[in-house]
Amino acid sequence: MPMVKYYLIHWGASLSDTEKQMALNWAKEQRAAFYPNLLADAKWNNETIRPIQNSVAVDVRKVILGNLLFHDVRLSSDNTVSCSSCHGLNTGGVDNKQYSEGVGGQFGGVNAPSVYNAHYNFVQFWDGRAATLADQAAGPPLNPVEMASTSFDEICEKLNADADFSKAFKEVYPDGFNQANITDAIQEFERTLLTPNSRFDKYLKGDETAMTADELAGYDLFKKYNCATCHVGENMGGQSYELLGIKHDYFADRGTELTIEDNGRFKETKNERDRHRFKVPGLRNVALTAPYFHDGTQATLDETVKAMAKYEIGVDLNDQEVKQLVAFLHTLTGEYQGKLLVNDNDVH
Ligand code: HEC
Ligand code: HEC
Structure with missing residues (x-):
């Protein structure tokens, strides 16, 4: 069955019943073979x-660090906003507001989707501008109407001042706090947000x-x-x-x-x-x-x-x-x- 016929069904083109059945069978076989x-x-x-x-494979040590970072207000410029401020795990992974409120009471212009099961999305954000959860997690900390930090260096400086957290983090990420490691840990944590x-x-x-x-x-x-x-x-x-x-x-x-x-x-x-x-x-x-x-x-x-x-x-x-x-x-x-x-x- 050529792909094109399968897609034709989706565009509502007129196929005979036999052709439709063939296409459906073909789709079923493909699904069974490649996506059981x-x-x-x-x-x-x-x-x-x-x-x-029930779960996907994760590195539990990273999950623990990611969980801490997800709830850490130090990712925001004035230490008032964490990821969980807008994605409360006790409120369906969202903030239940039309638009989200960031640092200094500023509002963005779009509704916050849930972090629960975001692991399954093929890309992140309404417009798909982040390819992975780690890419996504790099956005809010520097977004001026969300967490409003000026750079990851600014965030890392604050986190490095916390000797205990720094030590625990280095045990898993030997090169310590930086954008790649922070967002990697958050991504790993988000893989556990399945319902x-x-x-x-x-x-x-x-x-x-x-x-x-x-x-x-x-x-x-x-x-x-x-x-x-x-x-x-x-x-x-x-x-x-x-x-x-x-x-x-x-x-x-x-x-x-x-x-x-x-x-x-x-x-x-x-x-x-x-x-x-x-x-x-x-x-x-x-x-x-x-x-x-x-x-x-x-x-x-x-x-x-x-x-x-x-x-x-x-x-x-x-x-x-x-x-x-x-x-x-x-x-x-x-x-x-x-x-x-x-x-x-x-x-x-
Ligand atoms: C052609 C694709 C398409 C079909 C068919 C479709 N949806 Fe949607 N659905 C969307 C898109 C896109 C949005 C987001 C719209 C937006 O945010 O502006 C959405 C949003 C929603 C939402 C809101 C989710 C949220 O968190 O904001 C619900 C609930 C929903 N759809 C239910 C349904 C139901 C029930 C049907 C069938 C009657 C349906 N959808 C059919 C594409 C579709
Ligand atoms: C000020 C509120 C706010 C904060 C803080 C915030 N988010 Fe979000 N989040 C949003 C909004 C609003 C969107 C939708 C933005 C868009 O699509 O352009 C979003 C989108 C997402 C998405 C994409 C979900 C999807 O279905 O596309 C994920 C995942 C996410 N946030 C995780 C995080 C993480 C991790 C942090 C902390 C590093 C964080 N958010 C901080 C409000 C917030």
Whole structure:
């Protein structure tokens, strides 16, 4: 089966049923050969969504250091902001604000995605400007509206003054604190920020009792309306850039002035085709991470789901469908360190 036929399906081209079946079989074989889904029950191992792993291989010594750095305010210019200020592990890995607040009460112009399961994203940030979690971690410390340090040298000087931390760090990284080592440790820590064992994952792994009838109906709608073509993989997103407003002009309807952040991937490539294309956000723990969208304009999951259906699928969902889709999204809350995630901000 030539690749081109497989892609044609995605562009909605007209293929005969036989051709479609051939293409689907081909995709299934490719997936089984090159991207096996070992965690899911045999019945579900060809789903586009996969269970989250319990863990991935890490160097525990680096994880410990990365955990400390993730919570260390010395990465910020005035020692007030740490990564966890905006990515609270007790608040779904986000700050539950429309825009994040950095040093000196300054606000950025884009909504903070979760650090949970970011390990699975093919690139980081809404516009994909960081290739790895380590590249990503180099950004906030020097971002003037986030942590506002002037250089990694400034940060390292502060950390070097801490004899105990310095010593512990050198045991793992003999050349001590520098940008590469700091971001490497943070990346290693972030690899442990996985949230397995959601009720949905239990279902995919074969526990038929893990979800209610309404939640299952929601999952069926999620597939029927092709939500699962963009929200794929372990993190249910983070695998491609997609246009916001395929079926209707989202930005015209929003009615507020366009911002630089609204450009999405275009910011990086300057390719007109990439304007308003965003890395698809992961939906794991989405019940805890309001508000939604890159512009933080969607306060509730009800609104968000309706907007997705309207702008991405071209469908007006009825109340029952919204209810079931949202019920399904609530089953995506997973466990961190063996405990079901909750949100201390009490956002639902
Ligand atoms: C002031 C709030 C703030 C601080 C501090 C902060 N972040 Fe973020 N983080 C954000 C925002 C906002 C974004 C989205 C920015 C964008 O996409 O352009 C983001 C994006 C990310 C992403 C990408 C997730 C994805 O799905 O693309 C990761 C990972 C991340 N931050 C980790 C960190 C780490 C590690 C630190 C500390 C070194 C940190 N953040 C500090 C607000 C913050
Ligand atoms: C064509 C790809 C595509 C399809 C199909 C799609 N989405 Fe999305 N989804 C996106 C993109 C891109 C965003 C981010 C939009 C933004 O931030 O401005 C998003 C955002 C979301 C969010 C908000 C996540 C967050 O953290 O901000 C939810 C919830 C969501 N989608 C659910 C759905 C549901 C339910 C469906 C099916 C009705 C669906 N999506 C269909 C691409 C898609």
